[in-house]
Amino acid sequence: MMIAEVSGKFDLSQDTLRYYERIGLIPSVNRNKSGSRDYTEEDCKWVEFIKCMRSAGLPIEVLIEYVGLFQQGDTTIEVRKELFIEQRKQLLTRMEDMKKTLERLNYKIESYEQSVVKKEKELKRSED
Amino acid sequence: MMIAEVSGKFDLSQDTLRYYERIGLIPSVNRNKSGSRDYTEEDCKWVEFIKCMRSAGLPIEVLIEYVGLFQQGDTTIEVRKELFIEQRKQLLTRMEDMKKTLERLNYKIESYEQSVVKKEKELKRSED
DNA sequence: GCTTGACTTGGTGTTAACTCCAGGTGTTAT
DNA sequence: ATAACACCTGGAGTTAACACCAAGTCAAGC
Numbered sequence: 001m002m003i004a005e006v007s008g009k010f011d012l013s014q015d016t017l018r019y020y021e022r023i024g025l026i027p028s029v030n031r032n033k034s035g036s037r038d039y040t041e042e043d044c045k046w047v048e049f050i051k052c053m054r055s056a057g058l059p060i061e062v063l064i065e066y067v068g069l070f071q072q073g074d075t076t077i078e079v080r081k082e083l084f085i086e087q088r089k090q091l092l093t094r095m096e097d098m099k100k101t102l103e104r105l106n107y108k109i110e111s112y113e114q115s116v117v118k119k120e121k122e123l124k125r126s127e128d
Numbered sequence: 129m130m131i132a133e134v135s136g137k138f139d140l141s142q143d144t145l146r147y148y149e150r151i152g153l154i155p156s157v158n159r160n161k162s163g164s165r166d167y168t169e170e171d172c173k174w175v176e177f178i179k180c181m182r183s184a185g186l187p188i189e190v191l192i193e194y195v196g197l198f199q200q201g202d203t204t205i206e207v208r209k210e211l212f213i214e215q216r217k218q219l220l221t222r223m224e225d226m227k228k229t230l231e232r233l234n235y236k237i238e239s240y241e242q243s244v245v246k247k248e249k250e251l252k253r254s255e256d
Numbered sequence: 257g258c259t260t261g262a263c264t265t266g267g268t269g270t271t272a273a274c275t276c277c278a279g280g281t282g283t284t285a286t
Numbered sequence: 287a288t289a290a291c292a293c294c295t296g297g298a299g300t301t302a303a304c305a306c307c308a309a310g311t312c313a314a315g316c
Binding site: 162 | 302305311
Binding site for chain 2: 052053055056057058074077078080081084085087088091092094095097098099100101102104105106108109112113115116119
């Protein structure tokens with residue numbers, strides 16, 4: 001799979017894909033004879049995984065660490081688990097914050113609806 | 129209320145509080161005779177509101193727009209409502225992303241637990 | 257009246273995460 | 287074989303959201 005296709009498939013710019021690879025956020029992708037990247041199925045899975053993690057706000061630095069640990073093999077499983085547990089904890093905190101904010105937005109929107117209704121009633125009265 | 133107290137109360141640096149005010153993210157705070165900021169109850173409510181919105185990832189730019197609209201009075205209620213509806217939509221999207229990521233993290237962590245258990249069993253066998 | 261400490265402003269510096277660009281190489285179509 | 291195109295690399299530029307700093311002012315304690 002050429003980079004253009006991967007770019008389209010995951011809605012990430014080619015620059016971003018190259019950037020991710022350069023900083024070690026995904027393992028390095030093999031090149032074909034002419035030097036272009038040729039993504040394997042495995043590579044695509046990495047890209048998709050990273051995209052998912054990033055979309056939830058996991059920092060790049062942490063993900064780079066994970067990729068590094070992964071590449072070091074089974075001896076790092078325990079550390080990787082701890083890393084994920086920590087990230088899950090932080091994710092849950094962020095989700096809680098968002099839940100509170102969501103309720104607040106809902107309340108605000110409802111209030112505004114009320115005040116619009118009031119305005120309309122006033123208008124109707126003035127039309128009489 | 130002096131800035132130090134507000135800073136402590138909301139766990140925001142004084143620099144951040146001044147920054148927020150400077151860019152119009154909170155309405156400007158009155159000064160006492162010696163020129164220092166003196167936060168009213170109202171000011172604190174703004175700070176708390178902004179902190180809540182920021183913690184859920186609403187961009188500063190959007191919040192500045194909201195504060196501007198708010199200060200223009202009731203004629204902007206409809207616009208403010210739309211603004212919040214849009215932000216709520218985006219917030220829900222982010223929350224969905226996070227939920228998926230959370231499930232994935234949970235799965236990874238569980239898998240790692242399994243592989244640790246396996247390792248331990250192997251160890252036990254080799255002890256026999 | 258002098259130091260100490262909290263505050264002020266205006267401006268510069270920093271970090272994360274991309275994003276863009278120039279200059280070069282290889283492939284493909286006419 | 288020449289133009290058009292996709293891709294490469296190394297490096298510089300951008301944006302959001304702060305964080306830091308210098309130089310100055312003000313009030314309080316000794």
